[in-house]
Amino acid sequence: MKRKLIPVTGFFKLINMLRKHNIKTGLASNRYRGHIKIIVNNMGVYDLFDSIVGPSKKIRHKPSPDIYLTVAKRLKVKINDCVVLED
Numbered sequence: 001m002k003r004k005l006i007p008v009t010g011f012f013k014l015i016n017m018l019r020k021h022n023i024k025t026g027l028a029s030n031r032y033r034g035h036i037k038i039i040v041n042n043m044g045v046y047d048l049f050d051s052i053v054g055p056s057k058k059i060r061h062k063p064s065p066d067i068y069l070t071v072a073k074r075l076k077v078k079i080n081d082c083v084v085l086e087d
Contacts, residue, residue, distance in 0.1 A: 015045070015048050024051075024075045026049055026053065027071070028070075030061050030062050033052075033054040051075050068082070
């Protein structure tokens with residue numbers, strides 16, 4: 001997790017376009033919060049997300065929708081107004 005990671009081609013273009021149009025962004029991952037933080041900090045993208053959620057005692061792993069629902073709630077966005085992009 002600590003080796004240099006590079007976002008997929010087009011990531012920065014997409015995220016910058018979303019931010020330019022005031023579209024909120026969230027990261028929902030099956031990795032634990034500590035791992036997520038290491039990875040996104042390593043990639044230099046931590047500050048590009050308005051909410052970052054991983055599983056916990058109260059938030060179940062995917063395929064449960066808990067992670068997605070928590071991100072939407074934190075972003076104060078209706079579920080029907082969300083778009084999910086997967087890797």
